[in-house]
Amino acid sequence: xxxxxxxxxxxxxxxxxxxxxxxxxxxxxxxxxxxxxxxxxxxxxxxxxxxxxxxxxxxxxxxxxxxxxxxxxxxxxxxxxxxxxxxxxxxxxxxxxxxxxxxxxxxxxxxxxxxxxxxxxxxxxxxxxxxxxxxxxxxxxxxxxxxxxxxxxxxxxxxxxxxxxxxxxxxxxxxxxxxxxxxxxxxxxxxxxxxxxxxxxxxxxxxxxxxxxxxxxxxxxxxxxxxxxxxxxxxxxxxxxxxxxxxxxxxxxxxxxxxxxxxxxxxxxxxxxxxxxxxxxxxxxxxxxxxxxxxxxxxxxxxxxxxxxxxxxxxxxxxxxxxxxxxxxxxxxxxxxxxxxxxxxxxxxxxxxxxxxxxxxxxxxxxxxxxxxxxxxxxxxxxxxxxxxxxxxxxxxxxxxxxxxxxxxxxxxxxxxxxxxxxxxxxxxxxxxxxxxxx
Numbered sequence: 001x002x003x004x005x006x007x008x009x010x011x012x013x014x015x016x017x018x019x020x021x022x023x024x025x026x027x028x029x030x031x032x033x034x035x036x037x038x039x040x041x042x043x044x045x046x047x048x049x050x051x052x053x054x055x056x057x058x059x060x061x062x063x064x065x066x067x068x069x070x071x072x073x074x075x076x077x078x079x080x081x082x083x084x085x086x087x088x089x090x091x092x093x094x095x096x097x098x099x100x101x102x103x104x105x106x107x108x109x110x111x112x113x114x115x116x117x118x119x120x121x122x123x124x125x126x127x128x129x130x131x132x133x134x135x136x137x138x139x140x141x142x143x144x145x146x147x148x149x150x151x152x153x154x155x156x157x158x159x160x161x162x163x164x165x166x167x168x169x170x171x172x173x174x175x176x177x178x179x180x181x182x183x184x185x186x187x188x189x190x191x192x193x194x195x196x197x198x199x200x201x202x203x204x205x206x207x208x209x210x211x212x213x214x215x216x217x218x219x220x221x222x223x224x225x226x227x228x229x230x231x232x233x234x235x236x237x238x239x240x241x242x243x244x245x246x247x248x249x250x251x252x253x254x255x256x257x258x259x260x261x262x263x264x265x266x267x268x269x270x271x272x273x274x275x276x277x278x279x280x281x282x283x284x285x286x287x288x289x290x291x292x293x294x295x296x297x298x299x300x301x302x303x304x305x306x307x308x309x310x311x312x313x314x315x316x317x318x319x320x321x322x323x324x325x326x327x328x329x330x331x332x333x334x335x336x337x338x339x340x341x342x343x344x345x346x347x348x349x350x351x352x353x354x355x356x357x358x359x360x361x362x363x364x365x366x367x368x369x370x371x372x373x374x375x376x377x378x379x380x381x382x383x384x385x386x387x388x389x390x391x392x393x394x395x396x397x398x399x400x401x402x403x404x405x406x407x408x409x410x411x412x413x414x415x416x417x418x419x420x421x422x423x424x425x426x427x428x429x430x431x432x433x434x435x436x437x438x439x
Contacts (some may be wrong), residue, residue, distance in 0.1 A: 043160050043175050046089035050098055051154045051179040052437060054084035058118060058152035059181035059435050064214045064318040064414055064428070066146040069120040077105045080118045080154055096158050106260060115155075123151035123182050123438055125423035128179070131211030133425055137180055137439070142235060147213030147318060148425065151438070180439040184421035185360035186432040187267040187418040189332055191418060194261035195361075196331035197243065197251035198223070199273055200237040202359055203343035204412065205427030212359075215426035217414035218317030218324070218386050222407060223275075232408065233348035234281070235334065236272035237263050240355035243272055252284045256302040265334060267422050270355040273336070276304055276348040282406050286369045286376035303329050303369045307377045313365050324411045326379065329366040334358040335427045358366050360422055362429030363413040365430040370407040385409055 058080035061069055069076040084103045096102070106116045119140040124130050133148070140149055157176035189195060204216030223232040236243035237251050254261045265271070285303040306329035315324040337354035338345045350356050368386040369376040375390035385407040389402070414429055421432035 026133050043089050044177065046087075047098075047156060047158075047175060047177040048088040048179070050084050050089055051156060051177040052181075053087045054080040054103075054154035055171050055179035055181035056435050058120075058154065059183040062120075062149065062152065062183040062431065064217055064225060064431070065320045066143065066149075069140070069152075069346050070146075076120060076152060077118050080152060081105055083323060084117075084154060084156070085438070090160075098156060102158075108313045116190050116383070117154065117156060119155070120149050121145070121151055121153065122148050122182075122425060123180060123423060124425055125182075125438060131207075131209050131423045133211065133367065148211055150421075150425070150428065151180055153178065153180045153181045153439075155179075161216045178439070181321075182423050182436045183431055183439050184423060184436075185426050185428050186417060186419035187360070188419045189265060189361055189417075190259070192258075193332045193417070194254045194258060195237050195251070195263050195265055196255040196333050196364065197235055197237050197248050198232050198331075198333050198364070199271060199336035199348065199356055199358075200333050200339050200362065200364060200412070201231045201343070201345045201348065202335050202427045203231070203345060205429055206343060212425045212427050214318040214414060216412050216427065216429060218315050218321070219412050221410045221412060222385050224290060231345070232333075234274045235336070235356070236277070237265060239272060240270045240352055241272045242349075242351045243274050248281045249284050252281070252302060256306070266360075267358055267426070268362055269358045271334065271336065271358060272351040273338075273348050273356050275349045275410040279406075282369075284373050285408070286371045288371035288374035288376065301376075304376055305368060306366075307379070313413070315365050315413045316354050318414070318428035324365065324367065324381075325422075326367070326381075327377075328379075328410070330413060331364050331366060333349045333362060335362055335429050336366065360426045360429055361419075362427075363415050364410045365413045366408060366410040368407075368409040370405055370409075373403040373405045 058076045061075040068074055079098060081103055084098050086101060088098050103117045104270065106118055119139050121137050122133045124133045124135050125151045127135055137151060137153055142271050155178040159174050192390050200221050202220040202370065205214065206212055207215065216278045221231050234243045234248055236247065238247065250260065286301055307327045312326065312329050313330055314322060317323050338348055338356050339354040341348050348356065368379050370386065370389060380390065381387055389405060412429055416431040416433050418434065420434045421436055423436055423438055
């Protein structure tokens with residue numbers, strides 16, 4: 001009996017028994033759980049990469065024309081679907097894979113529904129409402145949103161089967177991914193591009209509700225002296241002080257020749273502005289002081305030389321309608337916001353803390369220059385802003401309306417170039433070729 005009692009009280013080997021009975025099953029449970037979660041993590045990563053590719057591809061096809069993102073076969077939706085289906089994830093069967101059947105072009109989604117696979121809209125990366133668009137992503141809900149669309153959202157959700165967890169009744173785990181890509185207006189000039197030292201107003205790109213869009217594309221731009229309301233002004237491309245004559249002439253020469261260009265302007269920069277027209281500056285565009293508008297390289301006539309080149313320039317509005325086609329000088333200019341944010345802007349002056357702020361950039365086609373009341377070139381287009389001041393035959397010294405008149409006329413020429421986008425609502429006076437994932 002004593003031997004039996006000693007054997008029962010003997011605890012040697014109990015830890016081993018505990019390990020075998022309890023710890024080993026626990027390790028199996030943890031291993032099985034880890035296997036299911038590792039598979040889920042892999043699927044999440046692959047699915048996110050697929051949505052990133054789809055959103056970037058869709059955003060890369062945004063343009064000023066709403067047909068780019070409306071309709072079942074629009075380039076934005078087709079590109080997004082193509083890149084999504086070309087980057088599949090690990091699904092257990094074809095029915096759950098990203099295919100043209102499961103990742104739809106929204107053929108029945110005529111209202112761009114919020115839960116669609118491909119949703120176009122407006123991205124506001126600030127913490128404040130801009131116009132009528134709050135922070136974050138707002139889907140396009142009607143054609144009134146078309147001029148403001150700058151982003152594409154792609155999303156996909158599904159479930160994956162489990163291996164171990166199905167033993168406890170959990171047969172599947174949910175997985176989902178979402179990506180938003182922006183193709184907004186450019187935040188900088190294109191590499192190597194020299195800015196023309198004129199700032200143009202944001203107002204053609206802003207509606208009465210304060211929403212920025214592309215509606216200014218193809219619209220005319222002008223600046224007069226004397227005038228109290230202009231849509232453009234001279235700017236200091238190197239700082240916030242009032243632009244002076246020597247620096248402005250140098251900037252015009254750099255824009256014309258590409259030499260000596262060292263601009264670091266970007267969205268958010270402030271630039272000094274001067275609503276006046278300095279005679280010596282104007283002579284770098286067209287010198288009509290001798291009653292005969294001079295051309296030629298050097299100090300006189302850059303605009304006349306550019307206009308007389310054989311190149312035909314075409315300017316289109318946001319709906320791809322031609323608003324100007326002919327000769328001119330295509331330059332790069334910043335789109336600015338005056339300190340008082342007014343529209344129309346009134347005199348576009350400002351320096352120091354009141355200097356205008358650059359919102360984005362645009363191409364501008366200069367179509368006519370007037371100096372001492374004479375029109376520099378014979379560019380007669382009835383109904384244009386400059387035509388009333390350029391009696392036929394213009395471009396000669398035969399007639400002039402006002403001997404004190406100096407002016408520049410042109411058109412916003414919205415186009416794309418190699419630059420990062422502004423991720424916030426801004427005048428869509430151009431489109432950046434570089435895209436940005438914002439979510």
